[in-house]
Amino acid sequence: MNLFCFGLGYSAEHFIKAYGDQFDTIAGTARSHYALERLGDPRVSGFMFDAERADPEIAAALTRADALLVSIPPDISVDPALAKFGRLLSQLPQRLRIIYLSTIGVYGDRAGEWVDETRVPAPKQPRSIARLRAEKAWQALAKDDRKTIQILRLAGIYGPGRNALVQLKNGTAQRVVKKDQVFNRIHAADIASAIAAALAYEGANDIWNVADDEPAPPQDVIAYAAKLMGRAPPPEEDFETAALSPLARSFYEENKRAANGKLKNELGVALAYPTYREGLNALWDAGEGR
Template identity: 40%
Template structure:
């Protein structure tokens, strides 16, 4: 297998993937729009590249594996806006292309289960933008596309412990609200398995086995820290940013059976309890 990967938008989830691949001899080029992050990326063994700013068309033609984690903005998908022609030309010879999407494409199902066959009916602008972006990538002929719909991501530096410790954590209560989640290391594992076993055209949900109300996660984090459980606040009385409030516009349970059967993926952290316990052990 050709161990070269171009990571366009080398963010949190892809850094976890790189931590698995670099020790295995992979050559990874990771793009960022921030000059301040170039040194941070280089320190992980990944070759950093500023984009936009440099022409990455030759890399698209050269690298057999490409991962897109840059999300759509107000003007649509930023990668396709600048590089669609390059991907069309490279598609026939490309080995694997991954696109990180979100389970927000399914919209609100009032706590019911969804899978990859569920019709896409986003209820937020972010979800709608992802549906458009997915369709645009799927429209490129011969592209070995793999879409990964990620649930709520947590992991080191992205968890409830800091907020519980500094007293800013809140248990927002909205009746019937439930979310699916995934630990960042489980995302990395799934991407690595997909790289090893390409399945062009595949769409995979990536989430753990235990959808749960958000207040349960905050409460459990406090218990692990030996601190008081934050008081409950009714959703309609909570002071929240529009972004935070939008997450509560959708309630669903996401199935992960397809990626388990297709790739043999099994989450390292099958529920938030095991994930939080591992995070706290590392912090200590």
């Protein structure tokens, strides 16, 4: 199987590290030479791709692909991969398995209620509206009988180098408290497992929530990380007066609990880190935050 990744970012990198040996060839795109060098995997052929430029060899690589992992965020009006290569992808004669990494943000604010894949999306944030639009565009491409698409709606991503332990060490952690606010999370290793399972899935086009078992208040996660580090957690800050960037503040405008039963029961994914506690324990044991 030949894999092509639109976006050799954090999630794709962890997937390739865990499952790269299953592919005959791996190719993908990045927005900078630095990103390609950081990946540092000799198995991966990297190509530059952004809004202004596209390596001319990408088209040839796509004609060889039979698995496509898409993790590039959409622009407000268009998915960049489809804008540039949609026609080529639609004309490929081979069977193509597409995995599109989306977000549970497409469900919008649900006032803390549980949402599963049957819930009709109702995004309000521009970034989530764009995600839902991109989902539909990729689904339209996959109406061709030669293609299948599995949409993975990811919760908040954490893992090596991106977690509460690192934030505490760097002095950037905040314990922002908003009444009844919870977030789901998902470890990068569990995202990799979900991608692998979706690629192996023989069913029809589908959608899967990729989230942990326990949506939790964000201040509790920081407190647990601080306990592992043997230090006092930062003081609690009221959401209304906390110093947050507009982007960070926007995440608190939505409150939901993402159900993952379909992921586990139908796709067969066994989460290595079902809650933030197992995930942070493993990261601490691996030396994170020290």
